[in-house]
Amino acid sequence: MAFDLVLFGGTGDLAWRKLMPALFQAFRHGKLPHDGRILAVARDARSDEQYRELIRGRFADVEEAKRPTRSEFERFAQLLHYRRMDLSRVEDYQGLKTWIDERGAETVVLFLATSPHLFMPVCEQLGAVGLNGPHVRVVLEKPLGHDLASAQQINKVLRSVFDERQALRIDHYLGKPAVQNLSALRFGNALFEPIWRRESIANIQITLAESLGVGSRGDFYNRTGALRDMVQNHALQLLTMIAMEAPASSDADAIRDEKLKVLRSLRPFTETDVARDVVRGQYRAGVIAGQPVPGYQQESEPLSGSTTETFVALRTEVQNWRWAGVPFYIRTGKRLATQEAHIVINFRHVPHSIFPSTGAANKLVIKLQPEDGLELHLMAAKGTGQHELLAPVSLDLDFDKAFATERVGAYERLLLDALAGRLNLFVRSDEQEQAWRWVEPILNHWSREPEGPKPYAAGGWGPAASSALIARDGFAWSEES
Ligand code: BG6
Secondary structure, eight states: OOOOEEEETTTHHHHHHHIHHHHHHHHHHHHOOOTOEEEEEEESOOOOOHHHHHHHHHHHSOOOOSSOOOHHHHHHHEEEEEEOOOTTTTTHHHHHHHHHHHHHOOOEEEOOOOHHHHHHHHHHHHHTTTSSTTEEEEEEOOOOOOHHHHHHHHHHHHHSSSSGGGGEEEEEGGGGHHHHHHHHHHHSSSSGGGGGSSSTTTEEEEEEEEOOOOOGHHHHHHHHHHIIIIIIIIHHHHHHHHHOOOSSSSSSSHHHHHHHHHHHBOOOOOOOHHHHHHEEEEEEEEEEEEEEEEEEEGGGGGGTOOOOOOEEEEEEBBTTTTTTEEEEEEEEESSSSSOEEEEEEEEEOOSSSSSSOOOOOOOEEEESSSSSSSEEEEEEEEEEESSOEEEEEEEEEHHHHHHOOOOOOHHHHHHHHHHHTTTTTTTTTTHHHHHHHHHHHHHHHHHOOOOOOOEEEETTTSOHHHHHHHHHTTTGGGGGG
């Protein structure tokens, strides 16, 4: 299949750090058709050769196993092209269209790896020159809007130029292998369905923890905060994958309809709920892996005095027959104790125990990173004494070991899906807007509340109020239990 993949913002951070390495991996795994072209578009003048040289240099920063050899790069570089464009000039879009039309590739994917404020004007220009035919798809990265109104505005422009099936909104968490496995676990095994419900499950915890701080992204992050950066998208998408009903088929819309139902079933926040069920925090100086690290406000001058949250913990419920009364807890933050993401399904205690109580119960841990895997904690008899003693033991499944084949990274998977027109892992506009609708009362409440985020020391697990939030229901975060 001949394709043209156009990277707007082709010399920007996303293109360098994520897209090029992912495209190279796809190439190395033999998944990128050889008659494809990858066109980087940016403002500066440079030739194809100069761009290829730049990319060659950038690969020096990529981890060794994922770096091309000289001959691999020579072959990969043949796919790379460069085009200078001023994104405000319609003539430049016409030039791009001519370049694409001359070859007439079957598939054209336009990846907007630009600053989000360009999404609307770029889409309008693409429409104006007719770069929106049925063989064209446009891919957008978050942040897609700052709130419901701005997301709706972007979607309105998108819809005026492209069909919904041509507009691919990336949430890179959906591309992570563990998330594919979550679907496989739930809908490929008969074992879990009967217990995947309120009768067997006590609570569900989603933790997306980062030990890194905001680094050089302070300016962006300060306008965004953890709720918009991680909860509205990544955490809610994971929640939908856990809570959704089995779709009728693997068709993208069948899946997205079910995810949307979950988002619509989330208990809406009232003012009182936000004060009670949502904790926001901001990191202060602390120690991570033995190294002192500065507080958020000391990261750079403009952050001084900031009230942006770098941590969120919240409790919600999915109001339907399957999940009524089961708390779902979400927790995410920067400068926490470790860099890891996991989902913990805590099962209920046995209804009547004949053994001395250990306080433990079964749990299933779905690990997203650093490694992806599954852990099922079962109770087993430990030793032989006067009384049988029970202790939890875990069945560990390491997907890298189970499948000797090379695992596909999130961006590689999503780029290949975009080229193939597989939409399952992209977020539909109604899902995205519903997620904004749900977080908005939190944003509104915070904007009126003078207290601001609670401080927490870098290297811990966030403010004490986060542990108190879950302890109120008689539970503990999984690393505390
Ligand atoms: C991005 C956020 O969407 O996800 C970043 O903007 C965050 O702030 C990143 O660091 C986390 O992604 P991952 O894949 O490293 O967990």
